[in-house]
Amino acid sequence: MAIQLEHVSYTYDARSLLRQTALQDVNLELAEGLLTGIAGASGSGKSTLLQLLNGILLPTEGTVRVLDVTLIAGRKPPKLASLRRRVGLVFQFPEQQLFAATLEEDLIFGPLNFGASPEDAARRARKAVGQMGLDEALLSRHPLQLSGGQRRKAAIASVLAMDPDILVLDEPGATLDQVSRMELTQLLHRLCREEGKTVIIVTHRLDELLPYADLWMIMHEGRAVFQGTTRGLVDEARQLPGYGLSVPQPIQYWLELEEAYGLQTEEPCLSPSGLAERLTQLAFTEAKKARAYA
Amino acid sequence: MREKLLIGRLIDTGSPVHRLDPRAKMTAMLLYAVMVMAARSWPALLCLTAFSVLIMILTRIPLRMYLKATRPLRVLMLFILIVQCLAVKGGSVLVAAGSWHLDSAGLAAGVYAVMRMGLLVSFTAMLTFTTSPGQLNQALEGMLRPFERAGIPAERLSLMTGIALRFIPAILDEAQTIMKAQASRGADLKELPWKGKARMLTALLVPVTVGAFRRAEDLTASMESRGYRIGAPRTRYRPLVWGQGETWFVGAFVLMCLVVIWIGFN
Numbered sequence: 001m002a003i004q005l006e007h008v009s010y011t012y013d014a015r016s017l018l019r020q021t022a023l024q025d026v027n028l029e030l031a032e033g034l035l036t037g038i039a040g041a042s043g044s045g046k047s048t049l050l051q052l053l054n055g056i057l058l059p060t061e062g063t064v065r066v067l068d069v070t071l072i073a074g075r076k077p078p079k080l081a082s083l084r085r086r087v088g089l090v091f092q093f094p095e096q097q098l099f100a101a102t103l104e105e106d107l108i109f110g111p112l113n114f115g116a117s118p119e120d121a122a123r124r125a126r127k128a129v130g131q132m133g134l135d136e137a138l139l140s141r142h143p144l145q146l147s148g149g150q151r152r153k154a155a156i157a158s159v160l161a162m163d164p165d166i167l168v169l170d171e172p173g174a175t176l177d178q179v180s181r182m183e184l185t186q187l188l189h190r191l192c193r194e195e196g197k198t199v200i201i202v203t204h205r206l207d208e209l210l211p212y213a214d215l216w217m218i219m220h221e222g223r224a225v226f227q228g229t230t231r232g233l234v235d236e237a238r239q240l241p242g243y244g245l246s247v248p249q250p251i252q253y254w255l256e257l258e259e260a261y262g263l264q265t266e267e268p269c270l271s272p273s274g275l276a277e278r279l280t281q282l283a284f285t286e287a288k289k290a291r292a293y294a
Numbered sequence: 295m296r297e298k299l300l301i302g303r304l305i306d307t308g309s310p311v312h313r314l315d316p317r318a319k320m321t322a323m324l325l326y327a328v329m330v331m332a333a334r335s336w337p338a339l340l341c342l343t344a345f346s347v348l349i350m351i352l353t354r355i356p357l358r359m360y361l362k363a364t365r366p367l368r369v370l371m372l373f374i375l376i377v378q379c380l381a382v383k384g385g386s387v388l389v390a391a392g393s394w395h396l397d398s399a400g401l402a403a404g405v406y407a408v409m410r411m412g413l414l415v416s417f418t419a420m421l422t423f424t425t426s427p428g429q430l431n432q433a434l435e436g437m438l439r440p441f442e443r444a445g446i447p448a449e450r451l452s453l454m455t456g457i458a459l460r461f462i463p464a465i466l467d468e469a470q471t472i473m474k475a476q477a478s479r480g481a482d483l484k485e486l487p488w489k490g491k492a493r494m495l496t497a498l499l500v501p502v503t504v505g506a507f508r509r510a511e512d513l514t515a516s517m518e519s520r521g522y523r524i525g526a527p528r529t530r531y532r533p534l535v536w537g538q539g540e541t542w543f544v545g546a547f548v549l550m551c552l553v554v555i556w557i558g559f560n
Contacts, residue, residue: 018305051474056474056477080485084482085480088478091474091478096475098475098501099476099498099501109476109479110479110480144504162479
C-alpha cells in the first residue's frame with residue numbers, strides 16, 4: 001500500500017482559541033501505481049490532506065503511513081527527508097513555490113538536496129522543463145519574470161525533476177489553458193501507467209480527469225464522504241450537489257444514456273470521444289434493429 | 295509561524311470590552327503605557343498589575359493568551375534582567391562569587407524592567423485581541439483628525455497603518471508557504487544545521503520582499519480601480535459611537551493613573 005490514513009484529523013492552531021479543524025477522521029488506502037482524483041468544495045480539507053502526505057503537516061489525530069514512513073499523532077516524527085524525496089508535492093500557488101534566483105536554480109534545488117550531483121541535477125532540470133513543454137531558454141530567467149502559466153509549469157517541473165515515486169498535485173491546472181491542462185493530465189497519466197508512479201491530483205475540473213482517474217475521493221467539510229472507483233462515482237453522482245459540487249457533464253450525459261439504453265452494468269465512457277463512439281454504436285444498433293423490424 | 299504570533303489577532307469573545315469604541319480603548323492604552331513607564335515603586339507596579347488582570351478578565355479571553363503574547367519577547371526580557379543584574383550595584387549583596395556579586399538593587403532593577411515590559415506587551419495585546427484591524431484604523435484616523443490642521447495627514451497615516459496591519463499576517467503566510475515549498479524539496483528548517491538554517495532564512499528574504507511589493511502594487515491598483523482617492527469625501531459603514539460605557543472605561547483608567555501618581559508621591 002502506497003498510502004494509508006487511519007482516523008486522521010488535522011486541526012490548525014490546535015492549542016489556541018483560534019483552532020480550526022480542517023480534517024476529521026479521514027481513512028484512506030491507496031495502492032501504488034494508481035491515479036487518484038480528489039475533489040471537494042473550497043475549504044473542504046483537500047490541500048491539508050495533501051500536505052499530510054509529504055510530512056509538511058503532521059496529523060493531530062490518527063496515523064499516516066506513506067510508503068515505509070509512519071507518522072503518528074503526538075509522536076516525534078522520523079527524519080522526513082527520505083519521505084520528501086519520494087513524495088513530490090506541487091502546492092496550490094506556484095508563484096509562492098519558486099524562490100531561487102533563476103528557474104534553473106529552482107529546478108535543481110530538490111535534486112541537489114536529495115544527493116544528486118550538479119550535472120545530474122542539471123540534466124534532470126532540462127528533462128523536466130522538456131516534459132512540461134517549457135523552452136530551455138527560460139532556465140536563466142528569474143521565476144517572477146515568467147507568466148502565470150509558465151510559473152505553474154515550472155512549479156510542476158521542479159517536482160518532476162526530483163523523480164519522486166508519488167506525485168501529489170494541488171490543482172495543477174488552475175491557471176493553465178485548456179491545451180496545457182490536457183497535456184499535463186496526459187503526462188501524469190503516462191507517468192502513472194508507464195513508470196508506475198502513484199499520482200494524486202486535487203481538481204475542480206472533474207470532467208477533465210474522469211477519463212484518466214482510477215480512483216476518486218470526495219471531501220466535504222473535512223471528511224472523506226466518498227472513496228471508490230470512477231464507476232462508483234458515477235453511481236453516486238447525484239449526491240455531488242449536496243457536497244457543493246456540480247455533476248460533471250460527461251457523467252450527466254452517461255447517466256442519460258444509461259437510463260435510455262439500460263447500460264447500468266457497463267463501464268462508463270466519460271471522455272468526449274468515448275461518449276461519441278458509444279453513442280454511434282448505440283445508434284447503429286438501433287438502426288439495425290429498426291431495419292430488422294421493417 | 296502565525297500560530298506563535300498572537301499579538302495583532304482578534305479573539306472575539308463578544309465581551310463588553312470588545313463592543314467598546316476603539317478610540318476609548320486606544321486612549322486607555324496610551325494612559326496605561328505612560329503609567330507603566332512612570333511607575334517607580336513596587337506598590338505602583340502591583341496596583342497596575344491588579345488593574346490589568348481585572349480588565350483582562352473583563353475581556354473573557356483566557357489569561358494564558360495574554361501570557362502567550364509576551365512569549366516572543368522572552369529572550370529579550372531575560373537579556374534585560376541579566377544586564378540589569380550585572381550593571382546596577384547597590385543595596386545588600388545577595389550572591390557573591392569571587393570578585394562578582396549580585397546586589398539587591400540590581401535584581402530589583404531587573405525585575406522592575408521585566409515586569410514593565412511584560413505588563414506593557416500583555417496588556418497592549420488586549421487592544422488587538424479585542425479590536426479588529428479595521429476598527430483600529432478607524433480609531434487612529436478619528437484620533438488624528440484634530441491634528442490635520444497642524445499638517446498631520448490623518449487619512450494617509452491611518453491607511454498606511456491599516457494596510458501594514460493587514461500585511462503582517464499575509465507576509466507571514468507567504469514566508470511560511472515558501473518554507474513549506476523548501477521543506478517539501480528537502481530543505482526542512484527544523485532538520486537543517488544552524489549554518490543551513492541561516493542560509494535558508496536569507497534565501498527567504500528576496501521572495502518575501504518581492505512578494506510584499508507585488509501585493510502592495512496589486513492592492514493599490516485594486517483600490518484605485520474601485521475609485522479610492524485620498525481626501526475624497528467618504529461615509530463610514532460603521533460610524534464610531536462614544537457612549538456612557540466608553541466614558542466609564544476611560545474614567546477607570548484616569549482613576550488608575552491618579553492612584554499610581556498618588557502612590558508615587560507617598
